[in-house]
Amino acid sequence: MVKLNAGKISAILLMTALFAGACRKKDATLQEPDNLANFETSAQGISASENSIVVKVKLSRAVKNDVAVILNLTAQGAQYGTDYTTTPAVTSTSGTANILLTIPSGNSEASVTINKVAGALFDGDEKLVLDVYSTASPVIIGATRQITISFSELIAATATATINGGGANYPNKVFIDLSANRQTAVQRTAWDLGFYAGADFRVILNSSSAMMAKQLNKTDLNQVTSADTVGFATEVAFSQTAPVTSAMAYIDHPSGDLTRTAIAEIAATAGDNKVYIVNRGFGIGTPAPERGWKKIRVIRNTSGGYTLQYADIAATSYQEINVAKDASYFFKYISFETGAVNVEPAATKWDIAWTYFSNSTNFGGGEVPYLFQDIVLQNRNVQVAKVMTTTKTFEAFAEADLTGLTWSSSQTAIGSDWRSGGGPGTAPAVRTDRYYIIKDGDNNYYKLRFTALTQNGERGYPAYEIALIKEG
Template identity: 35%
Template sequence: MKTNTIYAAVALLALITFGSCERTESPLPEIKPSDGNKLTLNGGIGGLDAANAVYVDLSTDKQDSVKRKDWSLGFYCAADFRVILNYQVGMSAIETSQTDIKAVNSSNVDLSKLDYDTKPEKIKLYDDTAGRVNQSVITEVNATENQNKVYIVNPLFASVKKDELWKVKVTRSGTNAYNLQYAPIDATNIQTLTITKDNTFNFKHVSFSKGAVNVEPKKDDWDFVWTKASFYTMMGPNTPVPYAFSDLIFLNHETGVSAAEVVFLDKEGKTNGKPSYDEFDASKLSAINLKTGRNVIGSKWRNTLGTGALKDRFYVIKDKAGNIYKLKFIAMGAGKDGGKRGYPEIEYKLVKGK
């Protein structure tokens, strides 16, 4: 009996050892990028004021819908200490002269500075429309605590209501985290929250009403976001003024996603010598100038007063992994394109894998 027990133990040990070696030596299967697909993005209710922002990852055919109103501030997870406002609902802010959040209230801040107007000087109330974090309203968080000012944040676009305003102060917490103090503008009870950087994300997000919230997918898990946002329109040559746009496409520029626009029909609807979406393949890539930046696509893909999703163009997108896709917008629910507003339809095809 004892001998049999020893034999059984030896056999079990050999089986475990063999299984362990097998697991160690077998490489994980490589997940191939999607060859392409059609998606209807879930913008949710609201039509041109659709409730959701939709993050899209072409290589996995995945979309993540997040309520645009579910966050207030975004805390940058890269090396710099930067904070952004919720551009998806058009938040604005002003800096006060105070460094003590308890000393700030509606009686000692000129709230008229937050008034909305289509004047060039008003665009400074909003974060940079190109998404550059070094040009956000809240300046870089200083390592010296008393060098950081209190800000008044307005969650409403084109309207100012005192009862909706928040006062905010952000400082550093050690070398890898932020400390947030926040409260309604006339409150004396100050809330505090520590936000730790996570380099698998571009930003970590906070809601004034809910605290820490999940918003963007991990930074390697999305290529672009479809959303409504505070943006700009031109009021004369080289004169941008604040304006709210629906159906914007913003690239995940923080990870280096790039894109190019290909317009293959002229104003009369005739071919101009460039390949159409169906004709475009890897042999045409050498003629494409891919550009980085959040607004490479922006609002260029649609005309809300005319044809809706424009049929004379498509886009080439290169993701962080190096996969290159061609992308066209089929419908958006405006003009005569036959879609449903808030649920844009896209089609894409892999042109070249990584």
């Protein structure tokens, strides 16, 4: 029998503990990739008409505890307090301007707002440079650690970007301004109805949450009961397994044609406007929760805008919201839960949008409503043309090639055309044999191609690159 003295036993136990601890540390390291802190983009512009912009530092994933982030700020041609301020305010450490941010536990981003001082004048060459100087553990500084903010609208010559769709459950609708290299992500369930700000009186459904609406032959909300909705649960609802052509009448046409919306044009005579039963579609999650039903009626008001009347199906009274037209926007939005909400940017501040979408398809028996992921829409003042690489490569396409293109104003001109697959047994992928020419509302021409459908295998973060062909 081999005998070990107490010293040898202690040494063996110590080595065993150290080895086990090292293994645990290694295993823990393998469990999660680095959590990186990055700006959303490397350049952003604040136009003459804007008073402020929000700059975000985003993490790869939410943190379990509060994380401090220190930004260094360098100004070129602009003076803090005279020309601009920031929220949070700048502090000074050894002559260096710092901004201290905190990413709260359970969150994955923090932001700083750049504010113009009222009355300040700018020549157009003033810039601010923000740099992620340090982050608290366990966050690591990522590759996009620096952003340049220009005090005039940035006309991007080239750019690459990853769209912040929010992940595989596609929680965001993301509006993208190509010339400003800016994206605005909005939770896609944050609104219900959009009210057209143009000359016509049109109302749209939230096409990113599977909404539908059916007209009743009634004009008084209080006279509508659940008896008026018998069978609607299956009739006025999306079906991914057995879609029917008759349901096309209950969605806004995917092309964006305002004469083909589920809700008829709002008549000048109030008595001509009927009640609609609205299926609010689905929320965000797996499985996606149902958002419920409403009865609504819209009339024109004496101020030149809209009055929305709405209630639960069984209610014997209703609420009203007045919606004014604003020529700076194409639509103004409301939520049945929170009232007026900001959704899409001003009409000239976005070009394309990525979203989950109430689309249509044809399985051989006619056009039917069908829900699509990874749809790219275009703004109402934007035109799009598709170019195949067999005609001209992306790199070679130049201003001289703009003649002879076939332009489309349909909001689904890109749609799902940029990707393939996604059906049962077929992996989705970017189509690399095509790209798109975008003519924006300021007559800037860009070429755009998609470079990724996923990030680290997860849908909801597609990537693209653009190059300016001709400035408007």
